[in-house]
Amino acid sequence: MKSNWIFYLGVIINAGVLLFAISNGLMMHKNFDGIDGKSISPIEGMPLWSQYMIWVIPIALILLIITAFWLKSIGKMMGAHILLWITGLPMLVMFILWGGLALLFILFGK
Numbered sequence: 001m002k003s004n005w006i007f008y009l010g011v012i013i014n015a016g017v018l019l020f021a022i023s024n025g026l027m028m029h030k031n032f033d034g035i036d037g038k039s040i041s042p043i044e045g046m047p048l049w050s051q052y053m054i055w056v057i058p059i060a061l062i063l064l065i066i067t068a069f070w071l072k073s074i075g076k077m078m079g080a081h082i083l084l085w086i087t088g089l090p091m092l093v094m095f096i097l098w099g100g101l102a103l104l105f106i107l108f109g110k
Contacts, residue, residue, distance in 0.1 A: 003077055007068075010084030014065055017091050021058040028054055061087070 028046075031039040043051055064083060071080035 003081075007072060007077065007080060007084065010081065010088040011065060011068065013088040013091050013095075014061055014084060016095075017087065018058055018061040018065070021061060025054045025058060 028043045028051075029041065031041050033039055043054075064087065068080040068084045071077070071083065
């Protein structure tokens, strides 16, 4: 039972990162009004490889989550955990630091 809880926590963390990556990709294709009134896109100044990477990262996360569910379905829970937590653990640490520092600045900042 605890193993399923850890698995689904890893899926939730990776799904959150996936949502951030997709929203980043969508925002990069949105036009914004510049200072001079011209409509500019943030993606205009980016090299081609980085334009591709905006969508490669979400696709890789989708494949990672699908592979983890496949490994779970064939009974390889250890492999599914390792696959999910290779990306999930650094993101969890980042979320805790980010949220903890934000909370500290709200409570004790002057």
